[in-house]
Amino acid sequence: MELPKHVHRVTKKRKSGSTTVYTFFTKFRNTKAAWPSIALPEPLERDFEARLAICETLDRDDKGFILAGTRLPDHKAPDFWKIAERAFEGHIRRGREGVKDFRSLVEAFQSEANPFWTNLAASTRRGYTASGKMIVECWGDRLPADLTTVDAQDAIDALGETPATANQFRAFLSRLVAWGVPRGYCTANVVEKTEKVPGGEPWVPWPNWAFETLFEHAPFHLQMIAVSAFFTGQRQVDVIGMKKPKSDDKTIEVRAQKTKNTVWIPIHSEYRKWIDRAPKSDSIMLHAGARSAFYKTADGFRTEWQKLMSQDEFKRFREDRIVFHGLRKNAVINLLEVGCTESQAGAICNMSSQMVQHYGREVALRSLAKDAMRLMEERWSEIEPLAFRNNGDRQV
Numbered sequence: 001m002e003l004p005k006h007v008h009r010v011t012k013k014r015k016s017g018s019t020t021v022y023t024f025f026t027k028f029r030n031t032k033a034a035w036p037s038i039a040l041p042e043p044l045e046r047d048f049e050a051r052l053a054i055c056e057t058l059d060r061d062d063k064g065f066i067l068a069g070t071r072l073p074d075h076k077a078p079d080f081w082k083i084a085e086r087a088f089e090g091h092i093r094r095g096r097e098g099v100k101d102f103r104s105l106v107e108a109f110q111s112e113a114n115p116f117w118t119n120l121a122a123s124t125r126r127g128y129t130a131s132g133k134m135i136v137e138c139w140g141d142r143l144p145a146d147l148t149t150v151d152a153q154d155a156i157d158a159l160g161e162t163p164a165t166a167n168q169f170r171a172f173l174s175r176l177v178a179w180g181v182p183r184g185y186c187t188a189n190v191v192e193k194t195e196k197v198p199g200g201e202p203w204v205p206w207p208n209w210a211f212e213t214l215f216e217h218a219p220f221h222l223q224m225i226a227v228s229a230f231f232t233g234q235r236q237v238d239v240i241g242m243k244k245p246k247s248d249d250k251t252i253e254v255r256a257q258k259t260k261n262t263v264w265i266p267i268h269s270e271y272r273k274w275i276d277r278a279p280k281s282d283s284i285m286l287h288a289g290a291r292s293a294f295y296k297t298a299d300g301f302r303t304e305w306q307k308l309m310s311q312d313e314f315k316r317f318r319e320d321r322i323v324f325h326g327l328r329k330n331a332v333i334n335l336l337e338v339g340c341t342e343s344q345a346g347a348i349c350n351m352s353s354q355m356v357q358h359y360g361r362e363v364a365l366r367s368l369a370k371d372a373m374r375l376m377e378e379r380w381s382e383i384e385p386l387a388f389r390n391n392g393d394r395q396v
Contacts, residue, residue, distance in 0.1 A: 003043065004052060006025050006026060006027050006055070006056075007024070007025055007040065007043075007052065008023075008026060008029065009022065009023050009024070010022045010024065021042075022039065023039070023040045023041065023042055023043065023048075024037040024040060025037070025038045025040050025052065026038070027055075027058075035060055038055055038075050040052060050085075051081065054067065054081075054084050054085065054088045057088060057091060058072075065084075067084055067087040068087060068088075068091035068094075068140070069136050069140050070083075070087035070136070070137055070138075070140045071137035072084055072087065086141055086142075087141050089141065090103070090140060090141020091141065093141070100144070100145070100184060101140065101141055101142060101143050101144070102135055102139040102140055102141075102142055102143075102144055103136050103140040103141065105144055105176060105180050105185050106135055106176065108183070109132075109175075109179055110125075110128070110129065119260070120258075121237065121258040122257070122298075123237060124258065127168050127172070128168075128172045128175075130168075131168060134169060135172075135173065135176070138155065143185075144180050144185040145185065145186040145187065147177070147186065147190055147191075148190055149190045149191070149194060152173060152190060152191045152194050153194045153195065155169070155173075156169060156170045156173075156194055156195075156196075156197060159197070160197050163196075163197040163198065166196075166197040167196050167197055170191065170194060170196060174191040174192060174194075177190065177191050178191075178192075203321070203323045203325045203326040203329060204320070204321065204322065204326050204329070205326050205327075205329040205330040205333055206230075206322060206326050206327060207322075209316070210316075210317065213313060213314065213317070214226055216313075217311070217313040218308055219290065220277075220279075221287065221289065221290065222305065222308060224274060224277075224278060224286075224287060225239055225240070225301065226324070226327060227271065227274045228242060228271075228274075228286070228287070229324065229327035229328060229331070230327045230330055230331060231267075231268050231270070231271040231331070232252070232254065232265050232271075232348070232349070233330075233331025233332060233335075233345075233349030233351075234254050234265075234349070234350060235256070235257075235258065235325075235328065236298060236301070236302075236324050236325065237257050237298040238254050238256050238257060238258075238350075239254075239287070240287060240295045240298050240301050241254075241255060241285075242254060242285070242287060243284050243286060244275075244278075244285060244286040245275065247276075250266060251265060252264070252265050252267055252286075254350065256350050259350065261350060263347070265348055266348075289301070289304065305324060328349065328359070329359050331348070332345055332351075332356055332359040332360050333359070333360055333363050335348060335349070336363040337363055342356045342357060345360070
């Protein structure tokens with residue numbers, strides 16, 4: 001019988017003299033671009049036509065096989081056909097209008113026609129796009145209505161080796177499902193009850209040695225950007241977009257891309273010295289790039305910053321995970337340390353009271369510890385064990 005395109009048979013002889021015939025699907029066979037051979041049932045068996053149709057729908061990249069956007073396991077894995085069949089069924093269903101699976105939900109949510117998506121900051125959209133791709137590859141053919149809290153938590157935990165990625169995936173999935181509820185994709189947001197992966201916040205406040213290293217080895221324009229983040233507590237992208245204040249201005253205006261809020265931050269006297277040291281130019285922007293009067297996008301700054309951090313002098317930054325965003329934490333901690341309320345700190349750093357609490361929890365713990373020890377000092381005579389008193393009278 002004539003075999004379909006890309007299908008071929010291999011006959012193997014055994015020592016006993018018996019022979020076994022195997023059937024495979026191999027696209028681009030006998031060329032450098034040949035795909036791995038996928039075993040098929042015999043042509044007259046019941047599942048042959050169905051599995052051949054699946055093979056004919058496959059795509060392939062350097063990571064393996066993909067079926068209509070769904071990433072498949074290795075073709076020799078036990079669950080290859082189970083997942084492939086489910087993805088193929090979803091592919092067929094999508095040929096009908098109105099199928100509300102995860103693929104269509106992600107596409108609708110990330111559409112330029114969705115104002116919720118377009119109003120997100122560019123950096124948030126980049127992270128969410130990566131999470132959306134993972135969701136489509138894993139669950140593209142599944143219905144959001146069938147998702148359970150256990151399913152969601154399993155997916156989050158599977159990314160546990162990279163907590164930041166896991167928690168960003170969780171944040172996107174929760175927003176995605178919540179957005180889908182009033183649009184008929186599901187009836188409830190089951191992701192709300194899932195848990196974050198511990199260690200998802202990779203940044204720490206900059207210690208003294210980090211500033212010393214920066215001031216010794218970084219060019220002035222990069223020092224200046226870090227100093228602006230330190231004194232204002234703004235996100236990287238918002239620091240880059242700061243306009244130059246006039247010499248008699250007491251505040252600096254910042255437009256937050258993420259929240260779309262505008263805040264006016266009083267200029268600290270030490271920060272004013274740095275602003276006045278900046279090279280004079282005709283640009284209205286405060287921060288200049290290495291080769292331009294200002295950064296047109298934050299990506300240009302990120303490229304420069306990453307090159308700086310890759311230098312030998314900044315090896316300790318890499319080892320101790322000192323990142324630019326940690327300066328935002330410095331700002332919050334400094335404000336709380338000098339006695340600012342959470343609302344005051346939030347007004348300067350343009351963040352909610354809850355986020356101020358999150359960033360400043362170390363300050364709260366230190367403050368509680370100091371108060372506890374002060375009370376213990378004041379009332380030590382009431383609790384001091386007798387053995388301590390007697391031992392204190394002895395000569396050492």
